[in-house]
Amino acid sequence: MPEPDHAVYETPPTTPYDERLLLAQRTDSEINLAVLQPMMQTGKGFWVLVTILSLIVAWGFYAWGYLIYWGIGVTGKNRPVYWTLFITTFVFWVGISHAGTMISAVLRLLKVDWRRPITRGAEAMTAFALMMAGLYPLIHLGRVWKFYWMIPYPNNRLMWPNFQSPLMWDMVAIFTYLIGSTLYLYLALIPDMAMARDHTGGWRYILYRRLALGWRGTEGEWHKIHRALGIFSIAIIPIFLSVHSIVSWDFAVTIQPRWHSTIFAPYFVIGAVYSGLSALASILVVVRRGMDLQEFLRAEHFDALGKLVLIAGMAWVYFWFAGFIVEWYGNEPVVRELIREEVAGHLAPFFYLQMSANLIPIVLLIFKGVRTTPALLLAATLLVNVGMFTERALIVIGSLQRNNLPFNWGIYRPTWVEVSIVAMTFAGFALLYTLFSRIIPFVPVWEIKEGRLRYTIRRIGRLLVPTAAEID
Amino acid sequence: MTLIALFHESTDTAEVIDELHNLGIPDNKIVVITGVPYPEGALGRHREWLTLPYIVLAGAVAGLLFGLFLAVVTPHLYHLDVGGHPPVGFPPAAVIIFIFTMMATIVSTFLGVLWEMNFPRFGPAPYNKLVTDGYLAVILDIPTLLEDKVKQTLEAHHAHHIGEPEWMAL
Numbered sequence: 001m002p003e004p005d006h007a008v009y010e011t012p013p014t015t016p017y018d019e020r021l022l023l024a025q026r027t028d029s030e031i032n033l034a035v036l037q038p039m040m041q042t043g044k045g046f047w048v049l050v051t052i053l054s055l056i057v058a059w060g061f062y063a064w065g066y067l068i069y070w071g072i073g074v075t076g077k078n079r080p081v082y083w084t085l086f087i088t089t090f091v092f093w094v095g096i097s098h099a100g101t102m103i104s105a106v107l108r109l110l111k112v113d114w115r116r117p118i119t120r121g122a123e124a125m126t127a128f129a130l131m132m133a134g135l136y137p138l139i140h141l142g143r144v145w146k147f148y149w150m151i152p153y154p155n156n157r158l159m160w161p162n163f164q165s166p167l168m169w170d171m172v173a174i175f176t177y178l179i180g181s182t183l184y185l186y187l188a189l190i191p192d193m194a195m196a197r198d199h200t201g202g203w204r205y206i207l208y209r210r211l212a213l214g215w216r217g218t219e220g221e222w223h224k225i226h227r228a229l230g231i232f233s234i235a236i237i238p239i240f241l242s243v244h245s246i247v248s249w250d251f252a253v254t255i256q257p258r259w260h261s262t263i264f265a266p267y268f269v270i271g272a273v274y275s276g277l278s279a280l281a282s283i284l285v286v287v288r289r290g291m292d293l294q295e296f297l298r299a300e301h302f303d304a305l306g307k308l309v310l311i312a313g314m315a316w317v318y319f320w321f322a323g324f325i326v327e328w329y330g331n332e333p334v335v336r337e338l339i340r341e342e343v344a345g346h347l348a349p350f351f352y353l354q355m356s357a358n359l360i361p362i363v364l365l366i367f368k369g370v371r372t373t374p375a376l377l378l379a380a381t382l383l384v385n386v387g388m389f390t391e392r393a394l395i396v397i398g399s400l401q402r403n404n405l406p407f408n409w410g411i412y413r414p415t416w417v418e419v420s421i422v423a424m425t426f427a428g429f430a431l432l433y434t435l436f437s438r439i440i441p442f443v444p445v446w447e448i449k450e451g452r453l454r455y456t457i458r459r460i461g462r463l464l465v466p467t468a469a470e471i472d
Numbered sequence: 473m474t475l476i477a478l479f480h481e482s483t484d485t486a487e488v489i490d491e492l493h494n495l496g497i498p499d500n501k502i503v504v505i506t507g508v509p510y511p512e513g514a515l516g517r518h519r520e521w522l523t524l525p526y527i528v529l530a531g532a533v534a535g536l537l538f539g540l541f542l543a544v545v546t547p548h549l550y551h552l553d554v555g556g557h558p559p560v561g562f563p564p565a566a567v568i569i570f571i572f573t574m575m576a577t578i579v580s581t582f583l584g585v586l587w588e589m590n591f592p593r594f595g596p597a598p599y600n601k602l603v604t605d606g607y608l609a610v611i612l613d614i615p616t617l618l619e620d621k622v623k624q625t626l627e628a629h630h631a632h633h634i635g636e637p638e639w640m641a642l
Contacts, residue, residue, distance in 0.1 A: 027605070027606060028507060028508075028604070028605050028606030029605035029606065032604065032605065152542060152546065158550060159550070160546060160547075160549070160550030160552070162552055162554060163542055163543050163546070163547065163564060163565070163568050164547070164554055164555075164557060164561065164564040165554070165564075168568075169564070169567045169568065169571070172568065172571050172572070172575075173571050175575075176571050176572075176574060176575040176578070179575065179578060179579065180574075180575070180578040183578060183579070183581075183582045184578075187582060187585070191507075194604060194642075195507065195604040197642075198601040198603075198604045199601075199604070209594070209642070210594075212642065213586070213589075213591040213592040213593070213594075214591055214592055214593035214594050214595075214597070214642040215591075215642070216505050216597060216599050216603070216642065217505045217506050217507055217603055217604070218503050218504065218505050219503075219504050219506070219510070219515065219517055219520075220520055220589070221589050222506070222509040222510070223512065223519075223520055223522070224520075224522060224524065224585050224588050224589050225509075225585060225589075226509060227522055227524055227525075227585070228524060228581055228582070228584070228585035231524070231525070231528055231577075231581045232578065232581055232582075235574060235577045235578055235581065236578065238570075238574060239571075239574050239578070242567075242570065242571065242574075246567065446507065446508060446509065449507065449508040449606075450508055450509055453508060453510070
């Protein structure tokens with residue numbers, strides 16, 4: 001009889017949950033400290049980053065001022081390309097905003113535990129992305145001071161907003177989503193503001209005390225906030241679906257070839273989820289490194305998020321192909337010309353960039369090693385957003401270059417004003433997020449602690465396995 | 473008089489609440505403060521009735537009516553012919569009504585929960601900062617006659633920091 005291999009039995013059992021075990025062993029005050037301490041550390045690198053981002057934002061504001069002073073003619077807008085980089089970037093930011101709700105509301109309702117450390121980062125991303133998106137209709141107006149004409153109030157000019165117009169739906173929907181996502185972010189933040197109030201002094205104490213609204217953590221308060229978050233989670237899902245649907249209808253209700261499509265709404269929504277989840281993964285990798293949050297944002301979270309990105313990516317491919325095959329088969333002259341331009345014409349570099357940047361990450365994310373290695377995940381998800389931005393540019397700008405009147409065909413080239421303003425919103429988003437991460441606890445501490453209540457580590461044979469308790 | 477006691481363990485807290493009930497202290501004279509949301513019923517308290525769902529429902533109905541007013545009534549007041557469509561059509565009206573209903577639902581949820589919690593409330597209240605460090609605080613409003621018995625009960629369940637609570641400006 002062969003001797004048993006003692007070496008195998010004597011090897012200490014390794015567990016993929018080492019970091020989780022470490023968190024389980026920490027006291028509540030150690031967790032508070034682990035979250036609060038990185039917020040207080042603003043080293044040289046932080047201020048360099050803030051300065052660079054602020055300078056880009058300032059330059060962008062100068063460009064916007066230049067546009068307001070000289071008029072919309074300083075952009076590359078022309079006939080027929082009347083929607084350009086501004087609307088492309090607007091659609092992109094609305095898309096980015098979708099992951100916050102996806103992660104926070106949907107996963108909260110489904111009681112998915114790995115959402116806990118990433119919900120706040122996702123909700124903040126939604127709010128800041130919507131703030132950037134909300135700037136574009138104003139910028140795109142040119143005469144920004146005329147904006148108040150969109151507000152319904154009785155006036156002696158007898159002018160009234162046209163509620164039949166998708167542009168009006170757009171404004172109202174985005175405003176609703178911005179209000180909803182900001183309140184959702186804030187509501188879940190109140191208990192952590194109380195925690196921060198109890199552990200800080202100076203201006204931070206004043207700020208956190210105000211934001212905590214007098215929270216103590218009584219049973220009644222917890223019960224009520226739980227109920228409110230549950231209602232928010234349900235109510236915000238149809239809003240998030242409607243917002244990008246309405247953005248898509250800005251295009252689809254026109255008779256512009258390649259826009260007039262019934263599949264546009266779900267295609268836009270799934271694209272938004274794909275790019276939003278990817279952006280969230282990219283941000284989490286950067287914040288984890290910048291704020292030493294390795295203990296909270298672990299490989300298991302990136303793995304789960306990577307799988308979601310993968311699924312969203314495959315769904316995006318399906319919807320893209322479902323739209324493309326119908327257009328290709330229809331063979332209508334202008335659509336045929338647009339497809340030819342994309343596949344073999346002057347739009348071809350953008351088309352192939354779009355396809356490769358959206359498809360390569362799907363292949364990469366099949367591998368667990370890519371999903372759980374932060375640098376690789378960052379590369380894959382950044383690539384997705386390059387692809388999604390290009391996709392939006394092809395839809396908005398590419399399609400407008402051709403229409404049913406061949407004498408009215410044209411091309412578009414962006415000017416420095418447009419590029420500067422687009423750069424301003426990217427830098428503005430990064431700046432808001434950077435400042436947010438140093439002022440507000442990036443990890444929802446009370447949710448982490450609540451998660452610890454639910455979980456114990458159970459030994460099954462040679463493995464240590466996290467086991468969830470059946471509590472609501 | 474008001475007393476506060478801190479506990480390490482939720483089991484001790486639940487047991488002490490049961491015994492306080494046995495001493496004749498009603499539920500509305502006991503406040504439990506925690507840094508973590510415990511599952512309902514875990515600490516032996518009664519489930520609290522909430523008016524929040526009704527506030528939300530009222531908000532949603534108000535939003536629906538406002539959306540109806542904007543999308544269905546106002547186009548008749550400010551007549552505008554666009555694209556051969558009637559002044560009021562079902563699809564655009566449905567979009568506007570839906571969005572305003574959802575907006576009012578969200579806002580009424582937020583305002584409703586603040587109203588239910590009586591927030592903001594910045595005045596002094598009995599509190600201990602150790603709550604956010606993982607302790608469970610039990611605050612009691614009891615007649616002075618019961619003080620000794622209550623303190624004995626609390627000590628028997630490993631409570632510490634027993635005494636008059638600090639009224640902190642929150």
